[in-house]
Amino acid sequence: MTLRRLVLVLGVAAALVVVAATALTIWAAREDALAEWRSDALVVSALGALAGAFVVALAVAIHRRLQSEARHRADMLEGAARLDAIVRSAMNAIITVDADQRIVVFNAAAEQMFGCSAAQALGSPLERFIPERFRAVHRAHLERFARTGETARRMALQTALWALRADGSEFPIEASISQATVSGQKMFSVILRDITERMRAESDLLRSQQQTRASEERLEAIVRSAMDAIITVDAGQRIVLFNAAAEQMFGCAAGEALGGSLDCFIPERFRAAHRRHVERFGRTGDTARRMGPRIALSALRADGTEFPIEASISQTAVGDQQLFTVILRDVSARVNAEAEIRRAHEQQRELAVAMLEVREAERTRIARELHDELGQALTGLKMDVEVLARMTPGERSDLFERIGAMRELLDSTVATTRRISADLRPLVLDDLGLGAAAEWLVQNVVQRSGLACELELDPSFAQLDEPYASALFRIMQESLTNIVRHARARRVGVRLERAGAVAVLSISDDGVGMETGARAKPRSFGLRGISERVLLLGGAFDIASPPGGGTLVVVRIPLDGARAREAA
Numbered sequence: 001m002t003l004r005r006l007v008l009v010l011g012v013a014a015a016l017v018v019v020a021a022t023a024l025t026i027w028a029a030r031e032d033a034l035a036e037w038r039s040d041a042l043v044v045s046a047l048g049a050l051a052g053a054f055v056v057a058l059a060v061a062i063h064r065r066l067q068s069e070a071r072h073r074a075d076m077l078e079g080a081a082r083l084d085a086i087v088r089s090a091m092n093a094i095i096t097v098d099a100d101q102r103i104v105v106f107n108a109a110a111e112q113m114f115g116c117s118a119a120q121a122l123g124s125p126l127e128r129f130i131p132e133r134f135r136a137v138h139r140a141h142l143e144r145f146a147r148t149g150e151t152a153r154r155m156a157l158q159t160a161l162w163a164l165r166a167d168g169s170e171f172p173i174e175a176s177i178s179q180a181t182v183s184g185q186k187m188f189s190v191i192l193r194d195i196t197e198r199m200r201a202e203s204d205l206l207r208s209q210q211q212t213r214a215s216e217e218r219l220e221a222i223v224r225s226a227m228d229a230i231i232t233v234d235a236g237q238r239i240v241l242f243n244a245a246a247e248q249m250f251g252c253a254a255g256e257a258l259g260g261s262l263d264c265f266i267p268e269r270f271r272a273a274h275r276r277h278v279e280r281f282g283r284t285g286d287t288a289r290r291m292g293p294r295i296a297l298s299a300l301r302a303d304g305t306e307f308p309i310e311a312s313i314s315q316t317a318v319g320d321q322q323l324f325t326v327i328l329r330d331v332s333a334r335v336n337a338e339a340e341i342r343r344a345h346e347q348q349r350e351l352a353v354a355m356l357e358v359r360e361a362e363r364t365r366i367a368r369e370l371h372d373e374l375g376q377a378l379t380g381l382k383m384d385v386e387v388l389a390r391m392t393p394g395e396r397s398d399l400f401e402r403i404g405a406m407r408e409l410l411d412s413t414v415a416t417t418r419r420i421s422a423d424l425r426p427l428v429l430d431d432l433g434l435g436a437a438a439e440w441l442v443q444n445v446v447q448r449s450g451l452a453c454e455l456e457l458d459p460s461f462a463q464l465d466e467p468y469a470s471a472l473f474r475i476m477q478e479s480l481t482n483i484v485r486h487a488r489a490r491r492v493g494v495r496l497e498r499a500g501a502v503a504v505l506s507i508s509d510d511g512v513g514m515e516t517g518a519r520a521k522p523r524s525f526g527l528r529g530i531s532e533r534v535l536l537l538g539g540a541f542d543i544a545s546p547p548g549g550g551t552l553v554v555v556r557i558p559l560d561g562a563r564a565r566e567a568a
Contacts, residue, residue, distance in 0.1 A: 093192040098185060101126045101142065105189070113194055116166040126190075131164050142188060145177060163192065171196050229328040234321060237262045237278060241325070249330055252302040262326075267300050278324055282315060299328065308335045374417050382410045434469040435462035441476055442494060449484045456495040461503065468559060471533045472496065472505055478530055479507045479553050487511025487551065502539075505555040513545040530555070 093113045096105035106121040114121070114129055127135045163173045174193045179186060223230050223241070229249045232241035242257040250257075250265055257264075263271045299309045310329045315322060389403045429437035435457055442455045464472070476494060483489055489511030496505050527543070530553075534541040539557035546552075 093194075094189060095121075095126065095129075095192070096187055096189040097126050098187060099146075101139070101188070104187070110192070113192065114163070114165050120166075129164050131162050131170055134162060142177070146179060146186060146188070150179075172199050229330075230325065231257075231262065231265075231328070232323055232325045233262050234323060235282070237275065237324075240323065246328070249328065250299070250301050264302075265300050267298050267306055270298065278313070281313060282322060282324070286315075299330075307332050378410060378414045378417065382407070382414070385410060429469065429473055433463040434473060435459075437469075437473050438476060438494070438496070441473070441480065445480050445484065445492075451484070451492050452490060453480075453492045453494065456493075456497070458497045460498055461496055468503065468537065468557060471537055471557065472503065472555075475505060475530050475533060475555055476507065478527075482527070483507075483509045483511065483551075486514075489550075499556075501559050503557045503559055505553075505557075507553045508550065510550045513549045513551050514543070 091109055093110035094105060094107045095103060095110050097103055103121050103124055103126060106116075106118040108118075110121070111117055116129075127138070130138050161173045161175055162170050164170055172195050174195045176191050178189050178191075180189070181187070223243045226243060226245055229246035230241065230243045231239060231246050233239050239257050239260055239262060242252075242254040244254075246252075246257070247254055252265075263275075266274050297309045297311055298306045300306055308331050310331045312327050314325050314327075316325070317323070385403060385406050389400070389407075392399045392403065438455060438457055442453045445451060446453050461472075480492065480494075483492055487509050489509035491510050493506070493508045495507075496503065498504070531541050534555055534557060537557050539555060541556075542554045544552045544554070
């Protein structure tokens with residue numbers, strides 16, 4: 001009989017006792033004859049009522065206890081189901097063992113982690129999932145933990161733990177252990193997490209950090225050993241890097257420079273422009289740019305001396321900070337060498353111009369001597385031959401033939417002398433100026449070659465000082481000679497004009513042209529002579545040959561210090 005039924009029977013019995021006592025009381029009251037029983041009946045009724053009340057109270061109390069136990073049992077079952085669901089659905093492996101380290105709980109995550117079903121794992125020793133070399137240490141650790149009385153502890157804080165899958169492969173884990181007593185039996189629960197991916201990521205991160213550190217060390221060594229000064233500034237142009245070459249170049253230690261303004265190393269007159277330049281460069285987004293490609297840059301040493309530099313700037317972003325790096329090179333030696341070279345070139349040019357003037361003067365002297373002295377001597381000799389011819393008897397035909405040959409030889413010698421004299425230095429250039437000499441040259445070419453030649457001459461060049469007059473005349477002479485010899489042209493145009501303080505000579509023809517550029521053959525001595533004359537006077541020389549034929553020679557000579565005198 002269950003407790004519930006016992007309570008029900010007691011309640012019914014108590015009710016019957018109460019009913020019987022009440023009936024007896026009523027009957028005793030009605031029967032006067034039984035008056036002596038009345039007092040006893042009342043006592044019995046009272047006792048029955050008390051007994052019934054006690055039985056009812058006892059039944060109610062028992063009923064409430066039964067309901068409380070039922071609710072407690074239901075809560076326990078619900079809690080156990082909830083705990084079982086939590087253990088089953090946990091993402092970490094949960095394994096519970098008894099005091100003998102035999103598995104009593106093996107959740108789904110543990111099944112997946114170890115490749116072993118719960119049915120295969122339950123009841124088996126935990127050591128099957130521990131590599132053999134760690135089993136003794138693990139057992140000793142578990143026994144020590146049981147003796148400490150601690151409820152939970154993380155396992156192997158300083159060393160990596162390893163577990164063993166059912167297929168025999170090892171893998172790293174992170175674990176914590178707890179203990180509890182259930183029905184007098186000690187239980188140990190281990191929560192495990194497979195940290196293979198994390199350890200791989202940590203290894204990759206460590207390797208990346210080592211590579212980054214090595215790269216930084218290499219970069220630092222490169223920057224430290226670089227022969228060029230390297231300075232890095234932030235967006236406020238405060239110095240954050242100052243290498244050894246910069247220390248040597250500016251005469252300032254890195255400790256003094258770091259954190260200071262870059263303006264300290266820029267001459268005051270350039271600071272505002274430099275700051276604007278860096279700000280504009282930062283907005284462009286360009287990664288690198290050479291600074292001052294068209295103007296000379298100057299820097300300022302710590303002692304206040306200025307020196308020329310060559311610089312390039314680059315920018316990068318480190319986190320949310322914008323950094324600008326300037327690489328500088330002290331070009332004082334190069335600038336001084338270039339200045340020396342320019343001075344030497346100028347001296348060489350002046351010497352060459354002087355030699356050219358001396359050569360033209362010598363040619364003028366020789367031409368005049370040929371024209372005046374040799375010409376006069378030949379003229380006198382011709383007059384003597386004429387006298388000799390008149391004095392020769394008429395019957396001496398042999399002498400007349402000899403005298404005729406002498407006349408022809410004298411005429412040829414006089415013509416040759418005149419030609420050589422004109423080629424050396426046309427007297428018209430000295431006597432009448434460049435304009436008349438150019439006209440004489442063009443007419444001579446027309447007479448000798450039959451070319452149609454057109455001359456356009458700016459009147460301001462009629463009279464031009466040396467060495468410009470001789471140079472322009474010789475360039476015309478050599479160009480026309482080349483055209484006559486090689487161009488097979490029919491028409492030639494010569495134009496001499498002024499473009500500010502520059503004389504521009506253009507000579508064109510409609511001949512066969514010539515190769516220019518990379519495929520052109522080495523220039524003739526005549527063209528080289530033209531180029532040398534132009535360069536000596538600081539000018540420019542250009543030859544163009546269009547695809548359709550013809551050639552255009554353009555010479556530009558600055559008239560520095562020359563005084564062009566117009567003919568009166």
